[in-house]
Amino acid sequence: MNNPVAAKRKAALANTLNIIIAFVVVSIIGIIIIPMPTFILDFLLVVNISLGITILVLTLFTHSVLDFLSFPTLLLITTMVRLGLNISSTRLILSQGDAGKVIDTFGSFVAGNNYIVGAVLFVIIVVVQIMVVTNGASRVAEVSARFTLDAMPGKQMAIDADLNSGLITEEQAKFRRSNLEKEANFYGAMDGASKFVKGDAIAGIIITLINLVGGIAIHSLQGDYAIGEALAHFGQLTIGDGLVSQIPSLLISVASGILVTRTANEKAFGDTIGGELFHTPQVMYIVGTLMVIFAMVPGFPFFPFILLATGLFVAGYLVSESQKATEQDVAAQNLQAAASREAEPVEESASQFQVDRIAVEIGYGLIPLANEDQDSSMTDQIAAIRKQLSYELGILLNPIRIRDNLQMAQHDYVIKIKGNEVAQGTLYPDKFLVVEPGGMEEEIDGIDAKEPAFGLDALWVTEKNKEIAELHDYTVVDPLTVLVTHVKEVMKQNADELLGRQEVKELLEGLKEHYSVVIDELIPDILQLGDVQKVLQRLLREGVPITDLVTILETLADYGNTTKEHETLTEYVRQALKRTIVKEHMDDQNTLNVLAVHPEVEERLASSIQKSTQGSIPVLQPQEVNQLFDSINQQSAMLTAQGIPFVLLTSPKIRPAMRNLLSFNFPDLTVLSLNEIPNECAIESTGMVSMN
Template identity: 40%
Template sequence: MNRNYSRLLVPVGVVGILMLLIVPVPAPMLDVLIIINILLALVILLTTMFAKKPLDFSVFPSLLLAATLFRLGLNVASTRLVLGDAYAGQVIAAFGQITVGGSIVIGAVVFLILVVIQFIVVTKGAERVAEVGARFTLDAMPGKQMAIDADLNAGLITEEQARARRAEVAAEADFYGAMDGASKFVKGDAIAGIVIIIINVVGGIALGMAQRGMELGDAVNTYTLLTIGDGLVTQIPALLMAVATGMIVTRSNAENDLGTTASAQLGQSRTALQIAGAAAIVMACIPGMPILPFVLTGGLLIFTAQRIKAADAARADALEAITPPSPASDTTEELIEQMRVHPLEILLAPDLVDLVSGAGNDLLGRVKALRRKLALELGIIVPPVRTRDSVELAASEYVIRVAGVEAGRGSAPRGTVLALGDGLEGLAGTPTVEPVFGLPGRWVPNELRHSAEVAGATVIDRVSVLVTHLSRVITDNAARLLTREDVRQLTEGVKRINPAAVEELTPSPLSLAEVQRVLQNLLSEEVAITDLSRIYEAIALRARASTDPEALTEAARAAVAPAIVASHASDRTLRVIMLDPLFEQQLLESLRPSDAGSQLLVEPSRLEGFLDEVRSAVERAGSGAGDHTAAIVCAPALRPAMRRLIAAQAGGTPVLSYQEVSSASVAIETVGVVRGARPVHDQAAPAAIAVGQAGSPSGSPSGSPASVLG
């Protein structure tokens, strides 16, 4: 029942305000409404002081509009009584008598001072603060949303917490936007109050002399008294509402209310209070100054400073008494924490710290966004990136570490941008090589950015260079970054949407470690594991016949083959380098299993000729291919060993199987054929040489002159 009454309170109040504008109000009822108006403004002001953050009083903009309409309705009702009856109730008369104090001039001056305080000082300032707060809040909204998404992706918050934070950010933006408009109501209310006062004075004197036969002096005294009283009973609540508006828009999020926060922060410096108290006592010694007020004020400040000092000392003693001495294990834990190897780390030279804390740079925000982007592209949980400075680095240098080992190094001189392109020799700057794609460039001063763009160069800021480098490092080392715990979390995520795939896979027939190895094999070939459900179904089916990691990896690749082929295609066309059928058959016959995976046994001279042909074919196919180089296509059984060989010799050239290519709906364009029939040397090596994954010599399994490829 009480809830129903609360729902009807505002609509009934709005109807009542409408009645004030139309129906005449008796003077006794007007007294009650004026008192309600004053107390309502006081309650709103006190509520803003006790609110810990602006959103705790989110109804304030609407309440401000309703209170303003209520106050204007009272102005209309009081004006009707002042002009019609020359009497507007006891409250208005009392306010007029007290303010005037026997002199109309004094009353008018006091009233004008109140108007100036409200209109020029409080209202104008509150309007400006609300406008700036709304603009800054709206500008910061995308960054806050990205920070929430980054925390969610990092596992720092749950989905429910992220949803609540997003709702709070949206509510905060709506609140400040509403306050920007509501502050205009306060300004308009102040202007309307001034206009109504002028109308009451001029109209009252004219009516008093014309209709009531008053003398000029009597009319001036009577209507000026009533007008000042009417103005005060409306301007004082208006002033309180203006102060409340300024209070709510300047209130920042805090753990305590305004009074507690202000007293705590004003008393945080004993020295400041002692100096202020001493200054007050010194000012009492100035000739002509009242001694007692200054001495009392100064003594009170010094006494307060001493009480704060005593309270701090007692708190420190109590804390020391209840805090046990740090055990030796704490030191061990600290050492262990310092010894811990971070998965990802960025070391910055001291002069590059501005990338993190300087104005206009947002390295940490960009890194958070990059983690989310790579997580969606690769399907892995990218670990948090630790950023710190290092005095061991040369000026302008940065180092990217993976598991404590340097994986990338570059430079980003302060006050410069990276210009990539030809014909930059005429620009001042330092020549360099772009760390990701190896493109020649030049670090040019920020002032020459426009000149570099005019010269046709691609201009990149320092943060973008570092973030792009970090992205390449993470992609290249995705397999190392995938931990057992990450696999467990990913598996639990799959289990929620496809429990059958997980139940058939782990813990039997495959353990979590074996699943991790398969996923690492995929990532090492830059195959995204986003479609985990399909991957798990494929390897679960294959695991019934064999738990060999190579066979499981090939089964997983076959499951996501269309996505693999699409990532290497351009305009739905896949450029491929084929193997000569006869040579491919020879390679298949030389295929041998091993603990490190399948390997190829061929003559060393033929091996060198084959690799030369591959490199030449890749270079020819790469010219004019844009971002997509050609892929080598071979038999499914041959692909793993061929991939291990090509990865070490031809960089990032992908190796696909016929089965994978045929499963994708793309056009095939053959851009080269590798025959492998031309040996580089006329004679084969007389001794058996085994070239494994690391290229280390070992005995040939067959005892004949051969090389182990893969």
């Protein structure tokens, strides 16, 4: 439970901190304009040095650039602070010939009272900062920004794939997308911010020359110093001022280099370096031995090499003992955990024993296809077809479980729905499947097979024979596409089994924001959730998408008070969706080719219909059923040979019964009623089904 008092204090503290930071940034202008006493300048120079050390140490403890996103802005602010202090110190040097104790100490102590040595040190620091650190950090930031931007589409697709497969939640996906954007913005900002550091170093050189030349000229002309004294005095002050400004600048430049070269890591910089450099004791033993050999070489100093070798041997021994102790602790913890599991009752939940709605099991030879490191893995493609089917059918599909099964043949796979095998196939990861529906005129060496999704004759061929097949315009498919296509067809054929009450509830909740009226009217006053589910399942069973869910619900609300019979309600919904149903079966001329049913057959079927819990079914003599099936076979074979798409057209009265009768022997035959044909649809009769 949140404490409101603590929250108010935290907000007040944050507001105060924002005001202080704003005041400090604005005060930079004051540092440049207003003359400052030497004791204030000393304090600000100490703060500047402390700030540089703080930023450097802070970068050593960050795990990634996302932990220090304010660094580019901070780099600009610290650069402006240094330039402001440089201008203030220049004013004091030129006007008073004194710039405080900090600058004087740096000039005498660091340079050893020799301004020539100090000048050399200053030049070296500037060269190192510009040529090495800043230039390298700027280049790394530039390349990182470019690669980060180029990789963003792929990373976005990977996030979407993880989201679609159920590996991450929507909130996690938003967080990862936000981090991608922040990372790209950081490297882009660092690429520009590095230019400030270069400019700062160049400005430092110019200001140093101005201090030296201007101080000597002003105070020697005014008679305060002789030329030699002025050169010594202002040389020392100038070098001290340059070192005081450039050393913090160098620290921050090094910090920027460390930050942009760091990769995302769960450990701080010291932990990472220590764990990577000193995790192998054998390396330390070898290097220690080499140090002993160098110590024995005449002319080499004995003591440093022996001291270093001793340290390496001791470090190697300590690391080795630490690793042994860690292994023993892990083994003891595993034993203790195993004993605890045996001693304590295991809390079990019903969800642990439930089968997956849909799962794919693969033999060990197909495991490389599921490798997520490759550009297009099985997981990514199956997640993509699951999303595609959701759009095509209008249902929410659960994530598809992919697991290996060592008891299967190495190249086999099975597709299971609710724990039961519904399809299986064989893949060869190093081969390609060649399919030619019209038959293969050219003889190609390969392994005879059946295309698993549609049952077409095919061959598994090698890379060499694949090129031959492509030259003859045969269809060539890689093994992963074969599997994914098979999974997609199985899901389409069994979509009704994948639509449970939970999925229907989620569909309705997704619509409720914009279509709450029809949902509130329908459920539960007119129909129950289970009744809606049964109607939707019947539609999916006959390949009718439920993407127009609003029309379906409105139709159920219209007729739900009249009847509660699922079959009758489904027929009403089909009539409301007639344009959606018919458009899938039109030919290239937007004509619906129909196979009509003879009036005598319709009359016979209508008189023999019986109702059951599974729906209407005509009760016919076996001879009559065989005659009907033979007629349909004859007509469909002729139309299929001519490449004409067609549907079986019946009266509304017998359509459900006819579909139920044909569902097993003719699962792909679409049965429509006259009421399901839009008035504007052109119809072409292609044959007649009879019992003669």
